Amino acid sequence: MVKGKPSRGDDEESHQPLQAIVLxxxxxxxxxxxxxxxxxxxxxxxxVPMIDYTLEWLASAGVEEAFVFCCAHAxxxxxxxQESGWLSMNSFKVHTISSRxxxxxxxxxxxxxxxxxxxxxxxxxxxxxxxxxRLTEALAxxxxxxxxxxxxxxxxMTKKLSSAAKKRxxxxxxxxxxxxxxxxxxxxxxxxxxxxxxxxxxxxxxGRKAVQLRTNILDCHIxxxxxEVLVDFRENFDYQQVRRDFVGGVLIxxxxxxxxxxxxxxxxxxxxxxxxLRTYDAVSRDLIQRWVYPIVPDNSxxxxxxxxxxxxxxxxxxxxxxxxxxxxxxxxxxxxxIAAGCKVGENTVIRTSVLGKNCVIGSNCxxxxxxxHDDVVVGDNVKMTLSxxxxxxxxxxxxxxxEGSILSYNVVVAAGFHMKAHSxxxxxxxxxxxxxxxxxxxxxxxxxPPVDLAPDLTAANKKVGGLAAAMERxxxxxxxxxxxxxxxxxxxxEAVGVGGAGFLWQKQDQVSSEEEFRYSIGGGTRRGAHQExxxxxxxxxxxxxxxx
Amino acid sequence: MSxxxxxxxxxxxxxxLKRRQVEGTVQIAKKTVELLRQVASNQNRCTGVSLRDAVRxxxxxxxxxxxxxxxxxxxxxxxxxxxxxxxxxACCPGKSFDLDDPEHDVDGSKDSNWMEEQQQAPMLHLVRAxxxxxxxxxxxxxxxxxxxxxxxxxATERPVAEVSRRFKHNVIECINDLIDxxxxxxxxxxxxxxxxxxxxxVILTYGTSNTVFQFLKEASKKRVFSVVVAEAAPGxxxxxxxxxxxxxxxxxxxxxxxxxxxxxxxxxxNMVIVGARAVLANGGVMGLVGLNMVALAAKxxxxxxxxxxxxxxxxxxxxxxxxxxxxxFRSPGGALDFExxxxxxxxxxxxxxxxxxxxxxxxxxxxxxxDSGGHNPSYVYRLLAEYYSPEDSVL
Numbered sequence: 001m002v003k004g005k006p007s008r009g010d011d012e013e014s015h016q017p018l019q020a021i022v023l024x025x026x027x028x029x030x031x032x033x034x035x036x037x038x039x040x041x042x043x044x045x046x047x048v049p050m051i052d053y054t055l056e057w058l059a060s061a062g063v064e065e066a067f068v069f070c071c072a073h074a075x076x077x078x079x080x081x082q083e084s085g086w087l088s089m090n091s092f093k094v095h096t097i098s099s100r101x102x103x104x105x106x107x108x109x110x111x112x113x114x115x116x117x118x119x120x121x122x123x124x125x126x127x128x129x130x131x132x133x134r135l136t137e138a139l140a141x142x143x144x145x146x147x148x149x150x151x152x153x154x155x156x157m158t159k160k161l162s163s164a165a166k167k168r169x170x171x172x173x174x175x176x177x178x179x180x181x182x183x184x185x186x187x188x189x190x191x192x193x194x195x196x197x198x199x200x201x202x203x204x205x206x207g208r209k210a211v212q213l214r215t216n217i218l219d220c221h222i223x224x225x226x227x228e229v230l231v232d233f234r235e236n237f238d239y240q241q242v243r244r245d246f247v248g249g250v251l252i253x254x255x256x257x258x259x260x261x262x263x264x265x266x267x268x269x270x271x272x273x274x275x276x277l278r279t280y281d282a283v284s285r286d287l288i289q290r291w292v293y294p295i296v297p298d299n300s301x302x303x304x305x306x307x308x309x310x311x312x313x314x315x316x317x318x319x320x321x322x323x324x325x326x327x328x329x330x331x332x333x334x335x336x337x338i339a340a341g342c343k344v345g346e347n348t349v350i351r352t353s354v355l356g357k358n359c360v361i362g363s364n365c366x367x368x369x370x371x372x373h374d375d376v377v378v379g380d381n382v383k384m385t386l387s388x389x390x391x392x393x394x395x396x397x398x399x400x401x402x403e404g405s406i407l408s409y410n411v412v413v414a415a416g417f418h419m420k421a422h423s424x425x426x427x428x429x430x431x432x433x434x435x436x437x438x439x440x441x442x443x444x445x446x447x448x449p450p451v452d453l454a455p456d457l458t459a460a461n462k463k464v465g466g467l468a469a470a471m472e473r474x475x476x477x478x479x480x481x482x483x484x485x486x487x488x489x490x491x492x493x494e495a496v497g498v499g500g501a502g503f504l505w506q507k508q509d510q511v512s513s514e515e516e517f518r519y520s521i522g523g524g525t526r527r528g529a530h531q532e533x534x535x536x537x538x539x540x541x542x543x544x545x546x547x548x
Numbered sequence: 549m550s551x552x553x554x555x556x557x558x559x560x561x562x563x564x565l566k567r568r569q570v571e572g573t574v575q576i577a578k579k580t581v582e583l584l585r586q587v588a589s590n591q592n593r594c595t596g597v598s599l600r601d602a603v604r605x606x607x608x609x610x611x612x613x614x615x616x617x618x619x620x621x622x623x624x625x626x627x628x629x630x631x632x633x634x635x636x637x638a639c640c641p642g643k644s645f646d647l648d649d650p651e652h653d654v655d656g657s658k659d660s661n662w663m664e665e666q667q668q669a670p671m672l673h674l675v676r677a678x679x680x681x682x683x684x685x686x687x688x689x690x691x692x693x694x695x696x697x698x699x700x701x702x703a704t705e706r707p708v709a710e711v712s713r714r715f716k717h718n719v720i721e722c723i724n725d726l727i728d729x730x731x732x733x734x735x736x737x738x739x740x741x742x743x744x745x746x747x748x749x750v751i752l753t754y755g756t757s758n759t760v761f762q763f764l765k766e767a768s769k770k771r772v773f774s775v776v777v778a779e780a781a782p783g784x785x786x787x788x789x790x791x792x793x794x795x796x797x798x799x800x801x802x803x804x805x806x807x808x809x810x811x812x813x814x815x816x817x818n819m820v821i822v823g824a825r826a827v828l829a830n831g832g833v834m835g836l837v838g839l840n841m842v843a844l845a846a847k848x849x850x851x852x853x854x855x856x857x858x859x860x861x862x863x864x865x866x867x868x869x870x871x872x873x874x875x876x877f878r879s880p881g882g883a884l885d886f887e888x889x890x891x892x893x894x895x896x897x898x899x900x901x902x903x904x905x906x907x908x909x910x911x912x913x914x915x916x917x918x919d920s921g922g923h924n925p926s927y928v929y930r931l932l933a934e935y936y937s938p939e940d941s942v943l
Contacts, residue, residue, distance in 0.1 A: 060567045090556045091563075165887045268881050290902075291886065293879040294568045306562060306613065315872060316899065334899065 016120035017064035018139070021112060022054055024127035025071040027104050027241075030276040030519065033408045033426035033505050034390055039073040041127035042080055043280075044373055046287045046297050047339050047356050049080060050274060051127040056301040059092040061135035063123060066094050069108045074098035085303030104240035106233055113230040121146070124223040124242070130283050131222065131271035132292045133157065138263045142224045151258045153229050153250075156185065157222040159265040166218055170278025170519055176217045178262050179208055185260040186211055188247050190219070201252065217264075219243070220271035224263075232258070276519035277388065277406070284354060284371065288317050288335050297337055311337065345380065362397060369403075369521075377480075379415065386521050394480045399497070404520040407502070412479040417497030422520055425495050425502040427476075476501055554586050558606060562613035565620075573619045573825065577860045578730050580610060580623040585723045588627075594712040596635035599719065603627055604943055611943070616876050616905075618826040618834070618863040623726075625864060625940045630722040632937050638715045729919070733858035734762045736919035741767035744854065744917065749773045749818040752810070752851075755780030755836040756789035757823025759856045763917075764821070765796055774801035776817060778810050780838055782882035782902070810842055814849040824857045826874070828867045829932060831910030831925030833857075834874055837903050843912035852914040859918050862928070864936045867907065876904040 024041045031040045041051040051068070058066050070077045078096050081087050086094045097115065102108045105126075112118065121142065123135075138155060145152040158176070166174070177187030177200055186204035205211060223242070232239070232246065239245040250258045265271060270292045274280050290296050297319045300310035311319035316334035323340040326332060330344045333351030338344075342355050345363030355361075356373040362380035369386040372378075376389050379397030386403035389395070393407045396415035401407075405419050408426035413419065478484040479491075479501040486498055495504035549557075561579055564570045570579070587606050591599055607624030614620065737759055745751065745767040753760055753775060764775060775793055779786035790804040805813055814820075820842060826834040833839070833855055846853040867874065880900035888898065910925040923931065 059563075060569070090559060162887050165889065168889065267886070268879065270879075270886075286889075289880060289899075290877055291879050291881065293877075294566070296877075299566055301566075306566065313872065313877060317901075 018062055018121065018123065019118055020058050020063045020066040020123040020125060021109070021118070022051070022058070022066055022068045022125055022127050023105055023108055024051060024068050024077050025102075025108070026126060026128060027071075033424055033428060033430070034388075034406065035072070036426065036428050037409050038390075039070070039077055040274075042073075042076060044356065045130070045274070045280065046284055046337055046354055048297075048300075048302065049084075050130070051077070051080070052084065052086075052302050053130045053295060054125060054127050055086055055092075055094065056295060057129070057131045057133075058123065058125070059089070061123075061133070062139075064092065066092065067112060067117060068094060068096045068127065069102075069112060070096060070098040071100065071102050071108065074100070083304070085306075089303055105242050106239040106245065109230060109233045109242075110237075113234050118227055118230060121224060121226055124225050124229070126221060126273060128274040129221060129271065130274070130287065130292060130295070131220065131269075132295050133220075133222070133265055133269035133271045135224075139224060141263065142261070145261060146226060149259065151228075151256075152261055153226040153232070153258050154247075154260045155224040155263050156247075156260060157220040157224075157265060157271055158262050159218045159220055159269070159271060160216055161218040162216050166216075168278075169218070169272055169282045170276050170280075171218060172275075173215070174217060174219055175213060175215050176219075176262070177204070177211055177213050178217075179204075180210055180212045181208075183261050183263065185247070185251070185262050187213070188243065188251060190243060217262075218272070220265070221273040222271055228258070232256075277521045278519050280371075280388075281369075281386075281521040285335065285352070288319070288337060288354075290317070311339075339374075356391070370401075371521075388521060396482055396500075406521075410476065410501070412476070412496065412499075412501040414479075414493075414497030414500035415482060417500060419496075422507075423495070424505040424507075426505060427491075427502055429503045430505045549586055549590065551590055554583075554590060557586070558583055558609060562609060565610070565614040565617065573861055574730055574733065574858070576617060577619045577623050578727060580620050581627065581723060581727050581730065583610070584624065584627045585720060585727075588716065588719055588723065591716065594716040596631060596638075596715070599716070600628055600631050603631065608943055616874050618865060618874065619860055621865070621943070622860055622863050624943065625936045626726060626860075627723060628940045629935060629937045630726070631719055632939075634715055634718045634722065638718075730858070730860055733860065733919045734759050737856055737858065737917055738762045738766035740917055740922070742770045744821075744922075745771050745773055745819070747771050747773065750776060750816055752776045752778065752813065752817040752820045752842070752846075753789065754778045754786070754810075754820075754822050754839055754842050755783070756785040756792075757856070759823045759858070760821055761789065761792055763856055764793065764800065768796055768798040768800045772799075774803070776803045776805055776813055778805055778807055778838075778842065780836055781807055783836075785836070807838055807841070811845045811848075814845045814851055817846075817849075817851055820846045820851055820853045822853075822855055824855050824861060825905055827855070827857050827862045827916065827928065828870065828874075829864050829928065830866060831913065831928040832867055832870065833908040833910075833913055834870060834905045835908060837906045839906045840908050840912075841906075843908045847912050853908075853912060854915045854917060855908075855913055856917050859920060859931065859935065862918075862931055862935065864932050864941050870907040871903065874905070874907070878902045878904055 024039065026040050029035075031043065034043060041054075042049045044050075045053065055066065068077070068081065074096075078098070081094060081096060095117075097112060099108070099111050102111055138157060142152075142155040145155075161169075163173070173191045175187070175189045175198055176185065178184070179186060187198060187200045189198040200211075229246070232250075236245075236249065239249065247260060250256070250260055270286070272279065272283050272286075274283060286292060287295070287297065295301060298311040298313045300306060311321050313319055318332055318334060319337040320332070321338070321340040324338050325343040326338075327344070327346050329346045330348045331350065332338065333349065335352040336350055337354045338350070339355060339357045339359075341358035342361070343359075344350065344361045345365065347363055348361055348365040348367070350361070350367045351369070353367050353370045354372065356376065358374060359372050359376045359378070361367065361378045362382065364380055365378060365382045365384075367378075367384050370384050371388045373389065373391040375392045377394045379395060379399070381398050382395050382400070384395070384401035384405070387401045387405040387407070389407045390409045390411075392409060393411050393413075395401070395413045398416040399413045400418045401413070402419060402421040404422035406424045407413070408424075408428075410427050411425050419425075472490070475484060475490060479499060482499060484499045484501075489499070491501045492503045493500070496502040561583060565576070570576060584603055584606065587602050588599060591602055603624065607621070607628075610620050611624065741763045751764070751773060753764075755778070767773065777786045777790040777793065786804060790802050793800050793802045822835060822839060822842065824833045824835045828834065835855075843853050865874075880902050882902050884898070884900040913925045916923045916925065916928070
């Protein structure tokens with residue numbers, strides 16, 4: 001265990017059950033247009049919704065009570081938690097808290113604070129973190145620090161990772177300043193301010209032996225917080241984001257004197273938050289290659305399905321459920337996951353991909369590095385690379401999907417259509433550019449709410465005009481069959497071809513194309529410049545150079 | 549304990565198995581058997597069929613939590629076997645398992661012996677061990693076949709409630725015996741140490757094992773020998789074993805070598821003694837990863853390869869690609885740096901499997917030393933017949 005265990009007396013005083021706040025809304029737009037119809041935390045990662053990974057990690061880390069805060073699509077999240085058995089576990093109580101008025105993490109924390117349900121130290125995490133880290137040591141260190149100094153209010157989990165590895169994970173350029181002896185955080189710059197230099201308060205250099213500036217740190221976005229964190233959010237109404245506002249605020253603030261500490265994970269611990277599609281891609285591969293052991297595809301973590309047989313592991317990291325129909329001529333390549341009910345055609349090659357339940361793939365297809373959700377229908381001679389296809393997408397024969405294509409729910413790609421790289425297609429039209437399309441934009445659908453086309457999927461969305469909906473549904477069915485006449489096409493043939501269904505989403509103006517590529521599926525470090533890691537030490541001697 | 553409290557306990561144990569928070573076959577086996585004992589005592593209307601069904605249902609849940617942990621399935625099948633035995637002796641009170649007497653009477657005449665037989669019931673498996681040889685006698689075979697057709701057999705005239713209470717009591721006593729057995733495995737194996745190790749021998753062992761340690765400790769009290777410990781990468785458990793051996797009160801000269809040196813050292817080794825994770829129905833062994841290499845080297849140098857195992861590790865499962873299906877693949881972090889992925893993420897050609905166990909085929913194993921004595925790998929099928937019923941092989 002850890003040296004310096006608390007004395008017996010403290011142990012007996014009160015056993016504070018460890019609580020957690022799970023923010024099941026990321027309050028950002030990176031996963032659009034998928035998140036217009038389904039919350040980000042329910043997007044399946046290797047066929048398991050992301051929030052299951054977070055809850056499973058919390059449960060195995062010894063957290064006894066978790067509060068899941070939902071904002072957008074709250075009913076879908078609650079339905080999922082109910083149906084998958086998370087709400088009925090014995091040793092791990094999960095409560096849902098939902099509110100439609102919150103627009104940021106800060107609002108969410110203030111809302112939770114009003115409920116007065118947090119009684120002691122808690123773990124703050126968002127619903128899209130995949131981890132297997134053992135919390136005991138970090139927690140013990142945090143509690144020890146708290147005993148000595150009531151103002152050590154937060155411990156951030158970080159992992160030492162080179163810039164190249166961070167880029168693979170789609171993470172931003174983070175520069176962190178840490179006191180290597182006390183592990184206190186003295187500077188935090190994540191590039192969101194888009195400035196070329198960073199600012200460190202001079203007070204942090206006083207009275208310290210050394211300060212270390214590092215670019216080889218990954219922020220895992222798992223925080224152990226004291227209840228004072230909530231108090232701080234309550235008192236500062238303008239705190240919106242945890243990192244930019246709260247951490248930034250604590251670092252700058254002179255009078256309060258609150259301190260944030262950093263805990264570095266060991267080599268064997270894995271903790272990554274899914275920020276964008278690049279991270280989604282990297283973490284999927286890591287899960288398939290068993291880096292997050294014991295959270296692996298063949299060890300099912302959803303409580304309701306805990307005792308049913310899940311995937312079978314085969315050589316080359318291939319995971320297969322029962323009831324899959326693959327002919328001998330087809331190839332199931334390495335690092336693939338294929339769920340029950342899938343039917344694959346002759347001579348098809350599937351490599352490094354994830355297929356959800358009941359997918360139907362035609363013959364002579366090449367599927368490489370793709371993520372297909374449930375019920376996807378793919379015709380013959382289709383070639384797709386590094387794409388993501390959500391549930392019930394149909395791709396007709398002969399189509400080609402280039403890398404980075406994102407097809408949202410129910411989209412239909414016409415036969416023979418060649419989709420350009422990095423296209424995002426959805427059945428919902430993209431809203432006009434508004435001024436405040438900042439990070440705080442809601443996940444709610446824009447001006448035109450989506451038509452209830454797939455009742456089982458978008459049950460929460462309002463039905464807009466029964467007749468219009470019915471007409472659109474028949475057209476969609478026709479498109480799926482490939483029989484949609486061109487004059488009845490209400491969708492964009494530029495996006496999905498003649499006879500297809502879907503609208504193209506343009507990238508936002510303030511997002512540069514370099515950034516767009518960096519955060520999309522696939523690509524990796526193939527084309528990026530190799531960055532050298534920088535670790536700068538300001539030691540005792542340099543303190544004299546800096547002056548008083 | 550109420551049914552729901554038992555459910556909670558079973559769920560908790562399943563979660564601990566899934567999260568790999570509990571290790572060690574003896575511990576897992578003990579916990580499994582304790583849960584099954586609770587299942588048995590919770591049963592109210594205690595007939596053989598209902599009890600077996602309840603045990604089978606719970607057993608399936610536990611096995612599904614961690615399918616490659618074979619000792620869970622072993623314990624479930626053992627308990628089912630005891631239930632069948634008790635069923636048989638309760639149903640046909642006149643028929644004890646004394647198969648030497650092929651003239652069997654259907655109840656009636658042997659009523660007076662019934663009480664004695666019931667008292668002897670917990671010792672039934674010992675009686676069986678002696679008379680297994682006469683299984684092939686003609687009369688005995690017919691009798692054995694008829695008993696295995698279920699409890700429709702000879703009707704008993706005892707009042708049902710009394711029989712069922714006694715039946716349940718006997719089953720629970722059997723299970724208690726099993727738990728005691730699990731506690732004494734290591735000492736029973738260690739008792740045989742001085743028979744196998746002779747003075748000034750050189751023993752090679754691989755990785756760490758509590759059973760092997762106790763065995764060597766016991767031997768060191770009477771014999772002077774030396775031990776070569778292979779470090780067993782990537783977990784390097786051999787280091788632990790070497791430290792423990794070197795700290796023994798009776799001096800055992802210990803040498804720690806790397807895995808690469810095993811083949812070279814084998815020429816100077818008299819015997820290889822290792823522990824196992826599971827013993828399969830064909831006599832094959834699932835052991836620590838790298839054990840196959842040690843076994844092959846031993847075979848090459850004609851060095852006896854001795855495996856110490858408790859009988860709770862004996863599994864009726866026949867291996868089919870056991871390196872994959874009965875293995876637990878861990879994170880590649882043991883062999884590969886996570887950063888290495890950054891250089892090769894596009895093509896993903898770099899594959900670093902990290903298995904926990906290795907399969908050693910039966911022709912490489914010389915001897916099994918178990919708590920019931922030493923056995924040949926080719927004798928394993930007989931052990932299976934003594935402890936498991938063929939009807940339980942598929943749960």
